[in-house]
C-alpha cells in the first residue's frame with residue numbers, strides 16, 4: 308500500500324473524529340448557553356405567584372391579581388420604586404380591589420439588610436395593621452449610597468413613629484434575631500423564584516422586565532385581569 312493510499316484509507320476515520328469533536332464542542336456550548344440563560348433570571352414566568360403565607364398583604368383578599376415585590380430596604384432602586392411606581396399602582400389597582408400586593412424581604416446587602424428586614428418582620432407579627440406605614444417610612448429614611456443609616460436604634464425610632472411596637476423590645480429582639488425564621492421563609496421564596504436583583508416585581512408569578520415602566524406594568528395587570536374574567 309502506497310503512502311497516498313494509506314492517507315486516503317485513514318481519512319474517513321479523521322472525518323469521523325472531526326465530526327465527533329465538533330458535536331462535542333457544540334453540545335458543551337449549548338449547555339453553557341442554557342445555564343447562563345437560566346442564571347441571569349431576566350425573564351421568569353411561573354405558573355403560581357409566590358405564596359402569601361406569612362407575608363404582608365395590601366389590598367382586598369379577593370383581588371384577582373397578585374403583585375409580589377421582592378425588595379431590600381438597603382437598595383436605592385427599591386426606594387425609587389416605592390416612591391415613584393407604587394403610589395400609581397396603589398391608586399389605579401389596589402384601592403379598586405383588582406390587585407393585592409405583597410412584599411418579600413431580599414437580603415442582598417448583608418447585615419444592614421438583615422437588621423431592617425428583621426424589624427419589618429417584627430412589626431408584621433406584632434402590629435400588622437401598621438406594617439405598610441413602617442415599610443414606607445424605612446424606605447423614606449434610606450440615606451444616600453454609602454452612608455450608614457440602618458441601626459437598631461434607627462429602626463426603633465421608625466417603629467415608635469409608625470407602629471405600636473415597643474421600641475426597646477424591638478432593639479432587644481433585633482439583637483436576639485427573634486424573627487430569623489420569617490426571614491428564612493423569605494429567602495427560600497426568593498431563591499425558589501430565581502430573584503437575581505431588586506426590586507423584582509412579579510405579576511401573578513410573571514416577572515416584569517422593566518420595573519420602572521409603569522405602562523408596561525399596567526399592560527401586564529390588565530392582561531391578567533382580562534384572563535381572570
Ligand code: CA
Pocket residue numbers: 361362363410411412428489490493
Ligand atoms: Ca416576609
